[in-house]
Amino acid sequence: MKILSSANFKRRKKSVEKIKEIKILLFKCMDCGKEDEVPEFVVEEFHFDLEEDEKVEVVCPFCNGTMKDIPSE
Numbered sequence: 001m002k003i004l005s006s007a008n009f010k011r012r013k014k015s016v017e018k019i020k021e022i023k024i025l026l027f028k029c030m031d032c033g034k035e036d037e038v039p040e041f042v043v044e045e046f047h048f049d050l051e052e053d054e055k056v057e058v059v060c061p062f063c064n065g066t067m068k069d070i071p072s073e
């Protein structure tokens with residue numbers, strides 16, 4: 001008989017809640033114009049290595065071009 005410990009269950013529930021909180025940022029490729037969704041925490045990680053006023057750029061998964069974030073209104 002398998003018993004799922006309550007500690008395990010709580011941890012799992014917490015991670016699900018965390019996933020719901022993740023903001024998705026939209027990036028648009030400067031070269032092919034395609035859009036891609038990037039989780040905010042990934043962008044923040046990129047930002048860590050940049051200067052204050054530098055913009056995070058990601059590589060386009062379609063053409064390897066440069067993608068920049070589209071500011072959401």
Ligand SMILES: [Zn+2]
Nearest residue numbers: 029032060063
């Ligand atoms: Zn592209």
